[in-house]
Amino acid sequence: MTAAPHPLRIAQFRSYWAARFAMTIAQNAMIIVIGWQTYTIARTTMSPAGAAAQLGLIGLLQFIPLFVTTPVSGWVADRFDRRLITRCTVTLQALCALTLALVTYSEGMTLPVLFSVAVLLGLGRAFAGPAFGALAPNLVPREVLPTAIALSSISWQVGTIIGPAVGGFAYAAAPWGAYALATVLFCIALAGLLTIPPVPRTIVPSKAHPIRQIIDGLAYVGENKLVLGAITLDLFAVFLAGTSALLPIYAHDILKVGPQGLSLLAAAPAAGASVVALFFSFRPIKTNVGPKMLGAVLVYGVATVAFGLSQIMALSLAALAVAGAADMFSVYIRQSLITLHTPDDKRGRVGAVSQLTISASNELGEAESGFLAAALGPVGAVLVGGGGAIVVTILWTYLFPSIRNAKTFDLPKSAQDSRDLELEATP
Secondary structure, three states: OOOOOOHHHHHHHHHHHHHHHHHHHHHHHHHHHHHHHHHHHHHHHOOOOHHHHHHHHHHHHHHHHHHHHHOOOOOOOHHHHHHHHHHHHHHHHHHHHHHHHHHHHHHOOHHHHHHHHHHHHHHHHHHHHHHHHHHHHHHHOOHHHHHHHHHHHHHHHHHHHHHHHHHHHHHHOOOOOOHHHHHHHHHHHHHHHHHHOOOOOOOOOOOOOOOHHHHHHHHHHOOOHHHHHHHHHHHHHHHHHHHHHHHHHHHHOOOOHHHHHHHHHHHHHHHHHHHHHHHHHOOOOOHHHHHHHHHHHHHHHHHHHHHOOOHHHHHHHHHHHHHHHHHHHHHHHHHHHHHHHHHOOOHHHHHHHHHHHHHHHHHHHHHHHHHHHHHOOOHHHHHHHHHEEEEEHHHHHHHOOHHHOOOOOOOOOOHHHHHHHHHHHHH
């Protein structure tokens, strides 16, 4: 029997991987620059506490569209051509980036412009996430699906970490340049997606009512305790311990390193994540995946506390690098477990729920960090968040024994047999 090719030897998966990587870098490059512009514009007329609250608002405005559309976006990804959905959402985000580039270049940037574009970006990401996540398993043979999921997870996570660094450096060179670069990256992503041919996938039975299909997809998350535990662990841990929204405050008021220092702070998690991603490309995790994920989230919380206490640039960079490495470690395992334990005909809807929790931990987490910083100060906000992530990890170890008992990515044999029967019965 001929062995299945490595995913990166498959042309359509290479196009997908490059598109997702470019898109993710562009998204996160814009997020850090939008945050910096929001804070600096607000500081011209507001106190540090008031400006921090504006950072919270910008995160909230990106989260609301995703929260409202989550049930529909997952259903759309399961019912319609996932390639078309990804192409449309990337185009929308490219137009948002181009708009911000032009407004920044003309020196006409205002808070209402930033807030309006933030809503549109949230809408685009709401539909992009489930479609991108569900498309990857349709592009490769089942035998190499775990490797494809790992590579897809790495492209997303490394792009998430590298993006702020790219945005920070580009903004330091020219304020409008970060958005112009994001526009180019979105166009590269669109070009890659346009090369992917039609792909086979499992179709949701058409007799089911759309509302029933939405409910079934959401119910699956609650029924599968491993999927539920993995999703909610990320929700609460990263929601509490996220620091990206507060980096402008640390760079401006605590470490006093300016936009160049902000670039370094944003790059530090990227360095840690890249090292872990490189390691996984040679030595993928195969055993004790659940306990290792829990350990990685615990390290993430401890590193966040260290960053909050630091007033030395070198120590802050080291703490952020460790946090980035731990986050990459946990995301790699979590996304692989969720995708492999979800049937293809439900991956869009489960992916929408997963994206909602990721966005809650990122965009809504940014809002929480901004509002908490306004109340407790940035250092207090980071310390409370890091400590909260540690507590959540300990609780989840006992509340979800399926996580700590997950030894490999493989489905239990009984579950795999049931999955095969479902696929055979699909018309």
